[in-house]
Amino acid sequence: MRHRLKSTLNHILPSSTQETFWRAYRRWRTRGDRYECPLCGARVRTLWPRGLNHPVLQTYDIIGGGYREQASCPICGSTERERLVYLYLTRRTDLLTRPARVLHVAPEPQLARVLQTAPQLDYLSADLYQPDVMERMDITDIHHPDASFDAIICNHVLEHVLADRQAMRELFRVLKPGGWAALQVPFSERITQSVEDPTITSPQARAQAFGQEDHVRIYARADYVARLQEAGFRVEQVRWWEEGADFGQPGNRYGLMPREVLFIGHRD
Ligand SMILES: [Zn+2]
Known part of the structure; x- marks a missing residue:
């Protein structure tokens, strides 16, 4: 559903404003003050999940990789x-x-x-x-x-x-x-x-x-x-x-x- 909405909107919006629009949308969706992104200055209530989940990552308890629930900045994408x-x-x-x-x-x-x-x-x-x-x-x-x-x-x-x-x-x-x-x-x-x-x-x-x-x-x-x-x-x-x-x-x-x-x- 969200994907269909996104493609419809991308069809309507001129490409020059798409990124600005989606950034504002993500800012609204994640508004809050739990985290602050030093790279883009955004204040958000949540970060977005990211990463792979191979069993070996657990076996060795790998730090710096693997799946994380709170990982990327929803506004600029920083990890x-x-x-x-x-x-x-x-x-x-x-x-x-x-x-x-x-x-x-x-x-x-x-x-x-x-x-x-x-x-x-x-x-x-x-x-x-x-x-x-x-x-x-x-x-x-x-x-x-x-x-x-x-x-x-x-x-x-x-x-x-x-x-x-x-x-x-x-x-x-x-x-x-x-x-x-x-x-x-x-x-x-x-x-x-x-x-x-x-x-x-x-x-x-x-x-x-x-x-x-x-x-x-x-x-x-x-x-x-x-x-x-x-x-x-x-x-x-x-x-x-x-x-x-x-x-x-x-x-x-x-x-x-x-x-x-x-x-x-x-x-x-
Ligand atoms: Zn950011």
Whole structure:
């Protein structure tokens, strides 16, 4: 019924006003003050569900993935992890207030919008597959000189990369001394060694083993941190629930994911 209403209205409304109309409609439908989206400023009574539900995600109690009831902003579509990174950017760094060269790999749409419109940033978006990026990039072989970027945002990418240690070394190499990289991945606290098997290659088998058709491993948190350290990073682990009002505590105002640790790799 709602789908029919939507297609009828889209037929009537000129395309230029459709998005504005539906945004206003979603704003009305979700009006309230339980959550606030730091990316678009919306105040809503509920977030929208999102995510996949493979059994392996429960087996390993994966944090940062899987099905969540309260996940995306109904107004702008931002996810918990995007909001977490944005809060880190604005509360813990000066990235949005000074000139800097930023590499954004596998750009999340809402974060990309913010970074692209920051006039003092020299912004480069990149990906191996995503079509609408500025540069085609294989992060295991980055065609940029050493120390090229002040900041790198490369979230939920390394769990897709077979040669993740090589990718980590490359990200470290192109980062300027004093720079940092946001390197979110889904992870498990239940295991100490990451689960991976390069002989598992079909999408179905990968979904079964790693929880998503294009994932190649499940990271153990401790092992993930150790790999980043091996590549040269000093790893900061931001536990947002310990960070007070800046991160919406108490009460999880910004709708962040319980127990999601934000991994920041620093190049000192
Ligand atoms: Zn939003």
